Amino acid sequence: MRKPCRGPKQVQDLLNKYADCPIPEVKRLCKTLKKWQKEICAYFATKGASNGPTEAINGVIETTRRVARGFRNFENYRIRSLLSAGGHRHYRA
Numbered sequence: 001m002r003k004p005c006r007g008p009k010q011v012q013d014l015l016n017k018y019a020d021c022p023i024p025e026v027k028r029l030c031k032t033l034k035k036w037q038k039e040i041c042a043y044f045a046t047k048g049a050s051n052g053p054t055e056a057i058n059g060v061i062e063t064t065r066r067v068a069r070g071f072r073n074f075e076n077y078r079i080r081s082l083l084s085a086g087g088h089r090h091y092r093a
Helices: 007-018 024-035 037-045 052-068 074-085
Strands: none
Touching (some): 024 037, 052 074
């Protein structure tokens, strides 16, 4: 049997404990945690799933587009993006 996730409870406990702290940095941290509480709990609910890998590939593709200074042909853009991101094994003529 799997143990239940304690992440959301820990976030709530932290907010409850430091909500009235007079230190400005801690107040700001609590405000940020409260603002992002839904997203933080979603991280735990999805067992740590994230769109990080997708964002990384998108960054590689965007860099390729900028370096090329634009493409006039979509097929060239697609092939260059696949080559840059490592998703194309060979070129079909």
